[in-house]
Amino acid sequence: MNIRTPFFVLLTSIVTVLIGLALAGLGTWLVLLGGSPYYLLAGLGLLVCGVLLGLRRYVGAWVYTAVLVATAVWAVWEVGLDGWSLIPASLRRLCSASGSGRLGSPAASDPPVAAGLGSGQLSDFRWP
Amino acid sequence: MAVIVFVVATGYRISDSRYLVFGNPSGWENQDRGSDPSVADDAWNFYGRTPAGDRYSPLDQITPSNVSQLKQAWSFSTGDLPRPGENKGGHEFSFEATPIKVGDAIYFCTPHREVVALDATTGELKWRYDPAGDMSHNVYQACRGVSYFEAPAGAPCPHRIISTASDLPRLFEVDADTGKLCESFGDHGMVDLREHMGIVPAGFHFISSPPMVINGRAILGGWVYDNQAVGEPSGVIRAFDATTGALSWSWDMGRTPANAPLGKDDIYTRGTPNGWGVYSADPKLNLVFVPLGNATPDYYGAERRPFDDAYSSSLVALDITTGQERWHFQTVHHDLWDFDVPVGPSLVDLPGTNGEATVPALVQTTKQGEIYLLDRRDGKPISPVEERPVPRGDIPNERYSKTQPFSVGMPALRAPKFQEADTWGATPIDQLVCRIQYRQMRDDGLYTRRA
Numbered sequence: 001m002n003i004r005t006p007f008f009v010l011l012t013s014i015v016t017v018l019i020g021l022a023l024a025g026l027g028t029w030l031v032l033l034g035g036s037p038y039y040l041l042a043g044l045g046l047l048v049c050g051v052l053l054g055l056r057r058y059v060g061a062w063v064y065t066a067v068l069v070a071t072a073v074w075a076v077w078e079v080g081l082d083g084w085s086l087i088p089a090s091l092r093r094l095c096s097a098s099g100s101g102r103l104g105s106p107a108a109s110d111p112p113v114a115a116g117l118g119s120g121q122l123s124d125f126r127w128p
Numbered sequence: 129m130a131v132i133v134f135v136v137a138t139g140y141r142i143s144d145s146r147y148l149v150f151g152n153p154s155g156w157e158n159q160d161r162g163s164d165p166s167v168a169d170d171a172w173n174f175y176g177r178t179p180a181g182d183r184y185s186p187l188d189q190i191t192p193s194n195v196s197q198l199k200q201a202w203s204f205s206t207g208d209l210p211r212p213g214e215n216k217g218g219h220e221f222s223f224e225a226t227p228i229k230v231g232d233a234i235y236f237c238t239p240h241r242e243v244v245a246l247d248a249t250t251g252e253l254k255w256r257y258d259p260a261g262d263m264s265h266n267v268y269q270a271c272r273g274v275s276y277f278e279a280p281a282g283a284p285c286p287h288r289i290i291s292t293a294s295d296l297p298r299l300f301e302v303d304a305d306t307g308k309l310c311e312s313f314g315d316h317g318m319v320d321l322r323e324h325m326g327i328v329p330a331g332f333h334f335i336s337s338p339p340m341v342i343n344g345r346a347i348l349g350g351w352v353y354d355n356q357a358v359g360e361p362s363g364v365i366r367a368f369d370a371t372t373g374a375l376s377w378s379w380d381m382g383r384t385p386a387n388a389p390l391g392k393d394d395i396y397t398r399g400t401p402n403g404w405g406v407y408s409a410d411p412k413l414n415l416v417f418v419p420l421g422n423a424t425p426d427y428y429g430a431e432r433r434p435f436d437d438a439y440s441s442s443l444v445a446l447d448i449t450t451g452q453e454r455w456h457f458q459t460v461h462h463d464l465w466d467f468d469v470p471v472g473p474s475l476v477d478l479p480g481t482n483g484e485a486t487v488p489a490l491v492q493t494t495k496q497g498e499i500y501l502l503d504r505r506d507g508k509p510i511s512p513v514e515e516r517p518v519p520r521g522d523i524p525n526e527r528y529s530k531t532q533p534f535s536v537g538m539p540a541l542r543a544p545k546f547q548e549a550d551t552w553g554a555t556p557i558d559q560l561v562c563r564i565q566y567r568q569m570r571d572d573g574l575y576t577r578r579a
Contacts, residue, residue: 019557026560033567035548039560078549085552 013054016064020046038074042067166411172229175273179342179409180475202251208238214269224270224336230287230304237271241293245307255307261295265331267353269294272406273338275346276304277370285310290346290370294334297321297350299368314373321350324378325361326395333361339368340407340416340472343448346370347416349403354424354466358431362395363402365418365444367451377451379418379444381435387451399423401440401468408472410488410504415454417490417504418444421468422460427578429462430525437461441468443492443500445507455507459494461529464521464578467495475504496574497542498535511537521577532575546571 024043031037045067052060079085164178169186176183190198210221227236233254234246240263245254263269274291287304299319301310309317321335322328332353339348345367352360365379379386382397390396403418410417420443423429423436432440441460446453460467473490480486490504501511514536520528534540551566553559570576 022557023560026557026564030560030564030567033564035563035567039556039563042556085549 009053009056013050013060016046016050016053018050020044020048020050036078038071038078042071045070170229171231172227173276174228174340175226175338175406176408176472176474179340179411181406181408181472182474204244204246204251204253206238206242206244208240208242210239210269211264213264219267219269221269224272226273228273228276228338230276233304235274235276235289235304237274237291239269239271241271241291243274243289243291243302243307245289245304257302257307257309259291259293259295259298259300261293261298263295266294266334267331268336268351270336272336275338275341277301277341277346279371280344283371284312288313288370290339290341292321292335292339292348294336297325297328297334299335299339299346299348299373301370301373312372319368319373321348321366323375324390324395325364326398328361332356336404337406340409341370342409342416343411343414344370345376345416345448347407347409347418347446347448349418351404352402352424354426356424358425359398360424362398363400363420363423364396365403365446365451367416367448376449379446379451379453381439382433386453387446397435399436401436401442403444405469405471408475408490409448410475411448413488413505414448415445415504416448417472418446419469419472419492420444422463422466426466426468427464428523429464429527430523432462441494443469443473443502443507445504454505457492457500457502457507457509459492459498459500459533460496461532462527464526464528465496465575470495473502473504478510493541497540498533499538499540500533500535501538509535511535513537518575519572519577521579523578528577542574545573 020043022043023039024047027037027039027041027043031040045063049060049063049067052058052063075086164180164182167173167178171177172185175181177185206223208223213219215221221239223239225236225238227234229235229248232248234248235243237243241259243257243259245256246252247254271291271294274289277288277290279286279288285301285303288301288310289304290299290301292299297320299314299321300317301313302308302317303310311317313319325333333350335348336351337348339346341347346369347365347367349363349365350361352363354360362380362382367376367378368374369376377387378390378396380396381400401420401423403420405419405421407419408417409415420439420441422440423432425431429437429440439456439458441463442456442458444453444456459469469492471493473492475488475490477486478489487510488504489510490502492500492502494500500509500513502508503510512535513533515531516534517530518532520530546566548563548566551559551562553562570579
């Protein structure tokens with residue numbers, strides 16, 4: 001890991017790796033029990049993303065974007081357009097997205113996730 | 129981002145209505161028989177307003193269109209609060225009373241069994257009566273309501289409120305106008321319900337629902353402290369003369385006939401299914417409808433006797449005068465799920481066929497979501513009930529019913545089978561853990577067998 005990595009990027013990287021580990025580990029258990037493979041795949045995606053960010057490889061943010069888009073597609077596929085059921089998947093996107101918003105990288109090279117998703121997302125959601 | 133906002137907004141709209149499912153109408157229509165003339169239009173004399181359990185007022189000033197404009201007229205606090213230890217460690221303290229309204233007064237009971245009378249217009253306290261006693265041994269402090277009785281002309285205490293105490297199972301009557309005990313009822317207003325009950329350990333038995341007071345009888349059965357032992361206090365149904373407090377009859381399924389009077393030292397059969405919920409009655413047919421629970425322990429039935437198995441989770445129709453059984457209908461065979469019938473039926477009159485004026489029927493709801501439509505004269509299903517095979521378990525010595533009765537012609541109040549995608553969590557990790565737990569469980573549907 002690059003010691004010149006800015007603090008917030010490093011923090012984001014570590015948190016993303018930890019979440020990735022948790023999702024991939026528990027997700028493996030779920031797959032072994034015959035459940036959805038989404039968590040395992042998303043966890044692996046986050047792991048890759050976190051490691052890349054830690055190496056100051058901003059392509060990691062694009063990996064994150066891919067996980068985000070895949071999650072949105074998966075969530076709607078699994079539960080349909082149902083507000084309550086979409087919360088667990090959306091919340092992860094939104095929380096992590098506001099984290100990546102602090103990357104502080106030049107706007108032009110920002111992946112959509114960092115540019116577009118501010119912390120305002122949570123207030124957009126009205127609890128039914 | 130626009131996509132996500134769209135998804136969430138659409139989801140919000142959809143989830144707003146997600147639990148509104150309009151089932152297939154049963155195809156049956158209740159004949160409008162007008163309001164029951166024995167209960168004034170502006171009164172609510174019984175738990176369900178009428179003995180038929182209508183739960184419906186004929187008053188029409190409040191409508192769906194103006195209900196949102198109602199403003200609070202008054203409020204009243206009973207001041208009856210949980211005492212130390214009464215609402216933790218598995219103990220429950222709950223205000224469960226459905227007030228009744230007779231004339232210009234509202235009557236109800238508090239969890240510690242005080243009876244309160246309020247002026248219905250102003251909310252001012254008219255009187256309160258405290259049967260007192262030590263209730264600290266009860267795991268559950270609750271009272272679902274009181275009953276009203278108009279004594280025959282000439283009898284003292286012309287208007288009476290009937291309720292029970294829970295320190296010991298005690299039945300009492302107080303003057304509805306003054307709140308004083310009716311001295312001519314029982315022993316200075318009290319009847320000790322432990323008579324013929326044998327050993328009743330403290331906290332093992334009391335009455336939680338208002339007695340059904342109909343045709344001069346006060347009919348009741350009690351709550352028992354489930355899952356503590358076999359041979360708990362009896363589930364006997366008893367009727368008392370509402371004027372004098374004398375025992376009129378008892379219905380003890382373990383005796384033959386069940387309503388046979390007891391000898392001096394006899395005790396009611398222990399551990400029988402109990403009728404703890406609120407009863408309904410048809411004064412014209414002279415029948416009281418008693419919803420029965422199951423013989424405790426609730427989840428293990430190897431010790432149950434033939435009469436326990438015959439009546440567990442049944443609805444029983446008893447003659448109000450004699451306590452003789454007219455019919456019974458079982459909603460779960462050998463109930464190992466505690467699907468005990470929690471409340472009496474609502475009575476309806478269906479359009480007659482073949483020139484019959486109306487068919488006296490009843491609608492029985494159940495914990496398992498089945499709704500039964502029965503002829504209340506003989507307990508025969510009007511809407512078809514089908515015995516369908518259910519899974520059977522393998523606990524040593526346990527017996528399993530091969531089939532259970534499904535009310536196939538009526539809508540069922542049941543959610544669709546739970547899926548992995550139905551799990552929820554505030555975060556994906558919560559949801560993931562929930563999914564793992566879901567995958568570790570077994571779900572055979574409504575009658576899932578216990579491992």
